[in-house]
Amino acid sequence: MRTRAEQFLPFALLLPSIAFLGLLILIPMVQALLLAVMAEGGGLTLENFQRMLGDVNFSDAWRNTLLLLFLIVPLQIVLALAMALLINSRFRGHGFFLYIYAIPLAISDLAAGILWLAVFTERGYLNSALQSAGVIDQPILFLSFENFAGIVSAIVIAESWRATAIVLLILIAGLQLIPRDFFEAADLFGADRIRRTIHVVLPLLRPSLQSALIIRTIFAFQTFAVVFALAGRNMPVLAGEAYTWYAANRNEHLAATYAVLLLGLTVAATVVYLRVLGLREAEVQR
C-alpha cells in the first residue's frame, strides 16, 4: 500500500542531485558556447575560432593530443586486460594484488607526472641505472625539447601507469558479470586458457571494453598536468592551451573556445564509438 507521499518520495530524493548537476553542468556549457561566439566587447563573431585555429600552438596541440591518445589508450587497455584476467583467475592472494594495481587510481595526473619526472630527468634514476650498468656513457636527455620521442615516451609511460587502474576496475566489474559456468563449460570442451580467453571471455567482456574505451578517450582529451610536469611548455596539448589562455594570457573567450572544442571532441568520440562499435543503448545502461 502506497500513500501519495510515498509515490513522490523517490523524485524528491533525486531532485537535489538533478538540480545541482543541471546548475553546474548545463548552465556552464551554454555559457562556454556564448563566450566562444562572442567578441571581447559584445556581439556575435567567429573571430575566437579563427584566432584559435590560426594560433602558433594550435596545430601542435592538436597533433600532440591525438598522438598521446592513440598511444596511451590501447596500451592501457592491453595492460589492464592482462591484470584483470590475472586477478580473475582467483589465485591465492589475488585480492592483495588487486589492491596494489588499484593504488594509482588515487594519484592525480600532476603527481604521476612528478613521480615519473624523478625517473626520467637528466640526472634521474633511469639514467643512473643505465650508467651504472654500463649501457650509456653520459645521461640521455629524455625530456629535452629536442627529443620529441623521449618526451612522448615519458608521458605515455606516466599516463599509462596512472590510468590503467581505472580500466582495470571497469574490466574486473565486467568479468564478474560473466557466470562462472561459462568458464567451466569451456573447460569441459577442452579449451585451454588462451583459447578460452579469446573465444569465451573477450566476446562477453565487449561491453566493458567499450565503456573503458569511451571513458579513457574522453579523459585523454583532458590530459594536461602530466604533460606540464614532464615537458613544461615544450609540448602543447589542447587542455593545456585552454589553461594557458585563461590563466596566463587572461583571455577567457579563447579559453572558452578551447573548452567548446574539447566538449565537441568528447561528444564526437562518444558518438563515433557508439556507431563504429555498435554499442547498443541497452549495453550502456547495463
Next chain:
Amino acid sequence: MNPRVLDRTLIYGSAILLAVWVLIPFYIIAISAFTPQARIFDYPKPLIPTTFSTDTMQFFVEARGVIPSVINSLLVAVFTIVFGLALGTPAGYALARFHFRGREAFQVIVLATKMFPIAILSIPLAVTFLQLGLYDNLVSVALVHTAMALPFVILVTGGVFVAVSHELEEAAQTLGCSRWGAFLRVALPLALPGLAAAAIFTFVISWNEVFAATILTLRARTLPAQVLAGLGTSPLGFKFAGGLFMALPAVVFIFMIRRYLINLWGSR
C-alpha cells in the same frame, strides 16, 4: 616441471612483475624526496640510497604558500564530502529502494556525468563566479569537485543501501518508527561503512583535482594548484617532495576502500 607448477610460476611471476611496475615510481619518488638537497644533482645516483635526510621535505613544507595550500586542499575536500554526501545519499537511497518511472533515465544521467569532462567547464564557471563575487573562493572549487564526485557517491551509496535489507526498515516501521526514523536508526547505521568509503573516494577526487582548482583560484590555492603554478620555476627537490606529499594518501585510502573499488568504476 609439471604443468601445475609451471602454471603457478607463470601466474605469480606475472602478478609480481605487474606489481613491481606499479610500485617502482613510489619507491623512486620516496628516495628522491628524502635525498638531501645538496645531493639531488648527484650522478649516477645509487638505486639503494646511502644518505637519508628530511631536509628536502622540510624545504617543501616551509616554502611559502605550501602549508596554507594544504589547509585549503583539506577544507575544499571536507566541503566536497559534505555537499556530495548531502546530495548523493538521498539519490543513492532512492535508486536502491524504489522502482519509479524515470529510474533508468536517471541512471543514464549518472553514468554520463561520470564520464563528462567537468573540469573543462571551470573556464565558463570562473567567469560566472567572478560576476557573483565567488571567484578565488574555496566553496566554489568545492562545488565543481562535488559535481565530479556526485555520480560516484550515488553509485556507491546505491550499492550500499541495496545491501542493507529493506525488511529491517519495515520491521522498525511496524514497531512504531516513522519512515524517517527507520532510515535514521536502522538503514543509516548499517550503511555507515559504505558511506565512509564514498566519503574517502570523494576526498581522493577533490585532493587530486588540478584543472578546476587552478582556474578558479588566484590566492586560495589548493596543494595541486600551488604545485602546478610553480612547476616552471620551482627547484627539483620541491617538485619531488610535493609529488610524494600528493601521492602518499593514495596508498592509504585505496587500502581503506578496497572492498568498494569495483562499485566505483563498474558500469552498474
